[in-house]
Amino acid sequence: MDKIIDKDMLDNIGVLFKRELQSYFNTPIAYVFIVIFLFLSGVFTFYLGNFFGRGQADLQPFFNFHPWLYLFLIPALSMRLWAEERKSGSIELLLTLPVTVAEAVLGKFLAAWVFTGIALLLTFPLWITVNYLGSPDNSVIFGGYIGSMLMAGAFLAIGSSISALTKNQVVAFIISVVVCLLFILSGLPLVLDFFTGWAPQFLISLISSFSFLTHFDSLTKGVIDLRDLIYFISLMGIWLFANIITIEMKKAD
Amino acid sequence: MSTTVEIQQLCKQFGPFTAVDNISFKVEQGEVLGFLGPNGAGKSTTMKMITGFLTPTAGTATVDGFDIMKQPLAAKRNIGYLPEGAPAYPDMTAWDFLDFIAEVRGFKGAEKTRRVQETIEKVNLSGVLHQPIDTLSKGFKRRVGLAQAILHDPKVLVLDEPTDGLDPNQKHEVRSLIGEMAKEKVIILSTHILEEVDAVCSRAIIIANGKLIADGSPNELEAKAPNHQAVTLSLSGGEAASVRKSLLAVKGVRKLEALQEAEDHLSYQVYPNQGQSIIADISTLAREQQWPVTEMHVERGRLDEVFRQLTV
Structure with missing residues (x-):
């Protein structure tokens, strides 16, 4: 039995990661994604979020819209991860190279995550702006970025796993949006009201505890709670594990 | 020690459909084995199982002593595989793609560059190195696929229709390349161009409906013809x-x-x-x-x- 993590594994993940990340910049995906992401961040923050009118030096309106921004942008990024490999047949090449499925899944996921991180980092002018205009609590903003990054990772893990199920990118996109939406909505009264009255209380709080919003909100308020970190990280772990199983079970069709 | 590929009672079932039905054979170093058979006979499925892409329903495939199911990585390191249709990453350039393959195969630095360059010369790719694979003609795409398969000088080469879509000159080049490599390798290739079997294979296997129905040198197979020696x-x-x-x-x-x-x-x-x-x-x-x-x-x-x- 091989060791769970060894140098070969890290090397392989690194090579796959590099290729994958590069592929974003070989195609218009990177540029389109970054431009749209920055544009929508701006629109949400300044118009819908009423950044100036609030008269507060923080990035709360910016982060508040992230779950909704990611709802559509992240599945657009993740839909191609495996569906495209299936469609073009390159999955056969990839999985007959001396790499394990886990390495391939992680390499692809990390590339997508780092790419999202690059897009997120490019919103730094906002951070500078609030520091210029007032004196915000930078640790709260930092918490917001950490939370946003973790949430993006969870969205991506879901999207990647769903992308592994199909060779059709549009199908992968739609299903990912719906599943991500459920994860967002499960904290809202809209969904919880459906259960109250007949479901036991623990079930309701369980459902509500699955929500991205619950965990993300506390992070953006600057409270870096271990439970929120564990929530996002274990969510990524579970979905990526499902991703590995899916590929192992149905490599071919 | 010489390399072998050994297939034992290999079966593959897709739902109720039997794609590969109890195929066994052994190929030794120096042999070029041609898989013949009508479309859908199970040639590609067999190759996908030898290279570890598909899991057999029953039976084993052993590549240079490594069971493809039990020691997949060790087996895969010894295999160069050209899948059907020569898939690659279309938005990469031929050079970047081969560089990536070399890295996955564990080559670094100067050794990596040397390998990539050598392979490019062998398959005559130098003119199109910096074009995205997407934009290449079918013949060049096939050569990129071939380059990817031989880059690490594997002991075992599995080539699914290596000359499909090539013009007669390119076919000739690929065949002589296979001929040059044949001595120190086990080569398994599929084709439905029968003249190719005469040209490059030392042995041929005919598969139909998932079953192995003939196994022998091209001459032995020709002897089965009704007008043999007429x-x-x-x-x-x-x-x-x-x-x-x-x-x-x-x-x-x-x-x-x-x-x-x-x-x-x-x-x-x-x-x-x-x-x-x-x-x-x-x-x-x-x-x-x-x-x-x-x-x-x-x-x-x-x-x-x-x-x-x-x-x-």
Whole structure:
């Protein structure tokens, strides 16, 4: 039995990661994604979020819209991860190279995550702006970025796993949006009201505890709670594990 | 120690459909094994199982001593595989793609560059290195696929239709490349171009409906042809009835088939009894009778006839 993590594994993940990340910049995906992401961040923050009118030096309106921004942008990024490999047949090449499925899944996921991180980092002018205009609590903003990054990772893990199920990118996109939406909505009264009255209380709080919003909100308020970190990280772990199983079970069709 | 690929009782079931049905064979170093069979016969499925892409329903495949299911990474390190259709990453350039393959295969630094460059020379890719693979012609795409498979100088090469879509010159190049590499490798290739089997394979296996139905050297397979060792004789004149009679009287002749009987052109195919050679007697006869012979040769038997006979 091989060791769970060894140098070969890290090397392989690194090579796959590099290729994958590069592929974003070989195609218009990177540029389109970054431009749209920055544009929508701006629109949400300044118009819908009423950044100036609030008269507060923080990035709360910016982060508040992230779950909704990611709802559509992240599945657009993740839909191609495996569906495209299936469609073009390159999955056969990839999985007959001396790499394990886990390495391939992680390499692809990390590339997508780092790419999202690059897009997120490019919103730094906002951070500078609030520091210029007032004196915000930078640790709260930092918490917001950490939370946003973790949430993006969870969205991506879901999207990647769903992308592994199909060779059709549009199908992968739609299903990912719906599943991500459920994860967002499960904290809202809209969904919880459906259960109250007949479901036991623990079930309701369980459902509500699955929500991205619950965990993300506390992070953006600057409270870096271990439970929120564990929530996002274990969510990524579970979905990526499902991703590995899916590929192992149905490599071919 | 010489390399071998050994397949034992390999089966693959897709739902109720049996794609590969109990196939066993062993290939030794130095052999070029050709997989023949109609489309959908199970050639690609077998290759996908040997290379570890598909999990067999039953049976094993062992590559250079490593079981593809139990030690997949060790087995895969020894395999170079060109999948059907030569898939690659279309938005990468040929150079970037080969560089990526070299890295996955564990090459670094100068050694990596040397490998990539050597491979590029072997398959004549130098003109298109910096174009995205997407924009390459079918022939170049196939060569990128081939380059990817041979880059790490693997002990075992599995090539699914390596010359499909190539023009005659390119086919020739690929075949001579395979010929050059044959000595120190095990090469398994699939094709439905039968002339290719004669040109490059030292052994051929015919698969139909998932079953292995013939296994032998191209010559042995040709011997299964109905007209193997038959003599074709053409005359520019003579009396048909008497020619027929004298031919049938030759020792060892089983039957006679008239290909053409015109006034100034008689043509016959003469079939011998199993395993007998009749050309010497026929040519003596022709000389004695002073027939105006225009053509006389022994049929080797054609692979495509054997193929049709076995698979239709």
